[in-house]
Amino acid sequence: MDSMPYIFAGLVGLASLAVSLLLALRRLKTSEERIATAVSRKQAQVERIKKIARVTLQQARDLRDARRRKAMADLGCEDLEQRLKAAGAGDRRIYVLDDRRTQKDQGWLLRVVNIEYASRVNGNLTPTALDGWKRGRRFLVYALDEKKAREKVNARFPENKGFTVMGTESYLG
Template sequence: MMLNFIIVLAIVAIGAWLGNVLLTVEARVSQTRNRVRGARSKLDALEGNIRRLHREEEKLHAEMDELMRDVVGLRKEQSEVQRRLSEAQARRRPQILILTDRRNPNDKEWLVTVVNQQIGEIDAAHPLALDWARGREYLVWADSEREAAERANRRFSARPGYQVKAVAPVKGDLYSAGAARGAA
């Protein structure tokens, strides 16, 4: 009997121990299942974010393509406007200024081009900065080319940055062209 009692006691002890092991294993399995569920929910959220980001990326690419088409169109328009501006500036009648009204009987007419790059460097918004950078033409009466340049230098030498760029004899009649334009 005692043996039977010890066997029953051993079976109960082993059953209790197996019950504890089973409860521990079940708790760990439950924790693992919870972790797996959490990981799956995070994975689903990440996949949702990835899909959303892919859609946004596609939208951004489409918007970039549209903006590039707009930029290309605007650049074409800009080049057309610049071309028309260049044509208009080329057609623009140059303004000839008279340096002085003093004239000797033997003097010839000279066109003296005077430039000043410093005006644009100091104040690019100055209304005459571009004219001075290109050069302004002055009508000068003088005996020779050298004397015409000297007269222009004397006139502008007091101010820094002015220099004579070119001296050329007047070809044609300046006065008849002006009268014809005035009549039109």
């Protein structure tokens, strides 16, 4: 019977080993669950990143295409402007000074020029607009006769500001 304490100590050791193994297995299972959760979160994150990358890539392609189209349009505009300048095409616009008229009024086209527009009126205009004033702008005016049409234009564009009426013609439009 002397071996009883040894057996008891062995059984206690075995029981503590079993309890520690159970706790270790529980911790292992918890760790496996955490790892599985982390892997699934990582996979979901990878999928989101891939989706965002595809969208970003498509946006980059769209941006490149838009820039290419813009560059082509700019080249086309420059080419058209050069051809218009080469052809000496004048400004064909007609500005309506006043559309009020009576039954007896006629339409008159008056070309108004101001070579010093930038210094006397407004220097902040674009070079194209300033060039338009130098070459002259055509205004449609309704009046009884040419003299009244000139008076209307001079009231709006006075000579003391550098405006000059360079030509008058009847407008049948």
